[in-house]
Amino acid sequence: MTTHYEGGCAHVHVTATAEPIDNHVCHCNVCKNVTGQQTTHVAFFNHSDIEVDHPEKIARQPFNADNPDGPLELCTCSECGAPLMLDDKQGRIRVAVPNVMGYDTGAFPDATYHAFYDSSKPYPKPDDGRPVHEGLRPDFTWPAGA
Structure with a gap:
């Protein structure tokens, strides 16, 4: 398989071997709390498309x-x-947050839309030309679980 994206740290390497199945700018409160960022670039992959070389170190x-x-x-x-x-x-799924999880952010495709935008929050609605949704994009289908 071809490696598309590599992240992780010096102890654990995370490798994505396919393109993301969803790629968005997240506005949810959970991402804000975890990353400390107002918005977060998030990429969903099919679970089997992300491999970890040392799962015992997770x-x-x-x-x-x-x-x-x-x-x-x-x-x-x-x-x-x-x-x-x-x-x-x-x-x-497995999820990569490129700018937080050790990936080359320039290697990732741009996010295609804004997810979990909440119009009741005190910041302006994004106007960068990408669609804005209150959740995931309407046509997103969750893959089957293991």
Whole structure:
């Protein structure tokens, strides 16, 4: 397989072997809390399209502190604490946040839309020409789980 994207840290290498199935700018409160960023470039991959060379070195914690039993886990390096990926306990997706998870941000395609924009928040609606949605894009279909 061809490597498309590589991220991770010095201890754990994360490799995406396909293109993202979804690629957006996220405006959700969970991403804001986890990254400290107003918006976050997020890429969803089919679960099997992201490989990890040292899964035994991954520490897992809930991605959403307000929903600790939710499907997504934040995976970090157990040695250095670097964020590596989001892993779906249902085996549907794995998620890369290029500018936080050690990827070459210039290698990623631009996000195609804005997700989870909340018009009640005190910041302007994006006007960069990309579609803006209150959730994921309407035609997004979750892959089957493991």
